[in-house]
Amino acid sequence: MLEAVPNFSEGRRIEVIERIGHALSSRDAKLLDVHSDADHNRTVFTLVGGAQALADALTAGAREAVASIDMRVHEGAHPCIGALDVAPIVYLRGEDRRLACDEALAVANRIAGELDVPVFLYGELAGSEERRERAYFREGGIGALAERMAAGELEPDFGPGRPHPTGGATLVGCRPPLVAFNVELEGSDLVTAKKIAAEVREGGGGLTGVRAIGVVLERRGICQVSTNVHDPFAVPLRDVLGAVREAAERHRAAVSGAELVGLAPAAALEGFPQDVELRGFDKATHILDARLFSAHGAADSAA
Numbered sequence: 001m002l003e004a005v006p007n008f009s010e011g012r013r014i015e016v017i018e019r020i021g022h023a024l025s026s027r028d029a030k031l032l033d034v035h036s037d038a039d040h041n042r043t044v045f046t047l048v049g050g051a052q053a054l055a056d057a058l059t060a061g062a063r064e065a066v067a068s069i070d071m072r073v074h075e076g077a078h079p080c081i082g083a084l085d086v087a088p089i090v091y092l093r094g095e096d097r098r099l100a101c102d103e104a105l106a107v108a109n110r111i112a113g114e115l116d117v118p119v120f121l122y123g124e125l126a127g128s129e130e131r132r133e134r135a136y137f138r139e140g141g142i143g144a145l146a147e148r149m150a151a152g153e154l155e156p157d158f159g160p161g162r163p164h165p166t167g168g169a170t171l172v173g174c175r176p177p178l179v180a181f182n183v184e185l186e187g188s189d190l191v192t193a194k195k196i197a198a199e200v201r202e203g204g205g206g207l208t209g210v211r212a213i214g215v216v217l218e219r220r221g222i223c224q225v226s227t228n229v230h231d232p233f234a235v236p237l238r239d240v241l242g243a244v245r246e247a248a249e250r251h252r253a254a255v256s257g258a259e260l261v262g263l264a265p266a267a268a269l270e271g272f273p274q275d276v277e278l279r280g281f282d283k284a285t286h287i288l289d290a291r292l293f294s295a296h297g298a299a300d301s302a303a
Helices: 014-025 053-068 094-115 134-138 141-150 190-200 237-250 288-302
Strands: 002-004 029-037 042-049 084-090 119-121 170-175 179-186 210-217 222-229 254-261
Touching: 002 053, 002 094, 014 029, 014 042, 014 053, 029 053, 042 053, 053 084, 053 094, 084 094, 094 119, 094 170, 134 141, 179 190, 179 237, 190 210, 190 222, 190 237, 222 237, 237 254
Parallel strands: 084 170, 119 170
Antiparallel strands: 002 042, 002 084, 029 042, 179 222, 179 254, 210 222
């Protein structure tokens, strides 16, 4: 069993999100979680399935996204370059890494070939060190991406040499589990949130394997440090929260809450402080270990 965590550039139109979810789950893949954010204008789906099943599901979801999302008019706090912005295939055991890489390449090939969307490989599948990070492709947004592709500076790994007219481009990768975790701030503006994020992330001398950006959530009237934790076993969420708290104090701000995006391994949440609300969190639905066990049991029963 493999996992996929596709991120789509739509977090506001419920009918579009539902159509994408239906497309993802209409194949032999099980949808475990849907997390939408209107300020980010982004929805993260979590699904599991065997080889080929995820490629079928992601291609169907990408087709619906390209038909429903117009990146020319997209607005949102989260950096993005495509309707299906990023589609990582996740291996849950080390011995499944090769299988996950093959599935990711199949996804990339099908999205490019069937939908005429350029696909860039990142992370473990990247063709060069600079292409490992998603930020490399997202720098300057979709407008800059089109210019870089037209100038020959940036060539896709699959598909056409220009963005899809409405669907943009898609990033496809293969990785072990990571956790998307947001920390909400009070007494902060966007400039301060970006400074805090810079101090927390690995690139700024902060926590190993942590990527972080500062964003403003205009609809809620707060700022947020949005993070990806690449090794939640080595760096649990309590450590990320602690680092954000310390940086916030230095900038005369404070942590007001936190949010888990999608699912997380139980170990990532060990020791999480009780005095910080993990907004919307439910142990029954947001612990990856339990959901995978349930999905695996259901698959065995069906077989």
